Amino acid sequence: ISTPGSNDWAVGTGDFTVEWFGNQSNTSQFQRVFTVGDYPNIKIGVSIESSTFYYWANTSFRYSSASSTVTSTWYHWAVVRQSGTTYVYRNGSLRGSSFSDTNNITDNTTAFIVGNTNTFATNAAFVGDITNFRFVKGLAVYTGNFSIPTSALTATASANPYGGSNT
Numbered sequence: 104i105s106t107p108g109s110n111d112w113a114v115g116t117g118d119f120t121v122e123w124f125g126n127q128s129n130t131s132q133f134q135r136v137f138t139v140g141d142y143p144n145i146k147i148g149v150s151i152e153s154s155t156f157y158y159w160a161n162t163s164f165r166y167s168s169a170s171s172t173v174t175s176t177w178y179h180w181a182v183v184r185q186s187g188t189t190y191v192y193r194n195g196s197l198r199g200s201s202f203s204d205t206n207n208i209t210d211n212t213t214a215f216i217v218g219n220t221n222t223f224a225t226n227a228a229f230v231g232d233i234t235n236f237r238f239v240k241g242l243a244v245y246t247g248n249f250s251i252p253t254s255a256l257t258a259t260a261s262a263n264p265y266g267g268s269n270t
Contacts, residue, residue, distance in 0.1 A: 104236075108212035111240060112139055112147065114184070116207050120237070120244040121149070122181040122256070123217075127174055127231035130154045135227045136180070137236070139213050141220040142227075146210040148220075149182060150227075156198065158182055158191060160206040166191060168199045174231075179251045185243030195249045 125136060130153055138148035138159070145159040151172060158166040166189065172178065181192040189204035190197055214221055217236055218229040235256045 104217040106215045108210070108214060110211045112208075112215050112238060113211040114147070114208045114240050116187065116205050117241055118183075118185050118243045120181060120183045120239040120242060122179065122244070123236040124177055124179050124234045125151075125229070125231065126177045126233075127151065127172055127229070129174055129230050130172055132226040132228075132230075133224075134229045135216070135218070135220050136229060136233065137215065137217045137238075138220045139208075139210055139215050141222045141224075145220075146213060147208050149180070156180075156191065156193075158189065160204065160208060165189070165204060165206065166199075166202055181245055183243045183245050185246060190245070192245060192249070195245075195251045197248060 121137065123136065127134065130151065133150055133152050136149040136151065139146040140148070144162050146161060148159040150157045150159070154169060154172045156168050157164045168191065179194050183190045183192065184204055187203060187205050188201050190201045192198065218233055220227045237256045
């Protein structure tokens with residue numbers, strides 16, 4: 104999926120949440136879940152490369168963690184920044200530790216891509232399925248471990264009824 108540049112994902116230094124359900128058929132190559140920009144100039148993005156989860160901001164990865172991804176298994180992922188701290192959740196549980204993140208993400212001209220990079224590289228294509236992708240600017244939807252959503256995500260984070268420490 105490709106969407107033209109917009110202020111919608113130019114989050115500056117503010118709060119945001121990006122979440123999705125993903126089911127990978129294999130974990131090889133440099134699979135991008137979403138990106139604004141292309142390596143080495145990724146403004147914001149996530150890749151899962153050989154079972155390692157990477158969060159990218161302003162041209163370098165800011166967080167990585169062994170994801171222990173099992174192929175042909177659905178996972179809910181959420182990247183949440185709240186007050187200058189970013190959290191990565193898988194299936195409602197914090198992965199590793201939170202980290203300081205004051206990256207000023209301002210690119211509003213580059214396309215937002217789900218499932219690849221801006222150059223649509225074969226080795227960066229997400230191999231599998233992504234559903235219920237949601238980008239929420241200005242709000243940290245989850246503020247602690249939470250119950251995995253069990254129905255379609257809503258258009259507004261304030262209508263999120265999924266329990267845990269989410270807003």
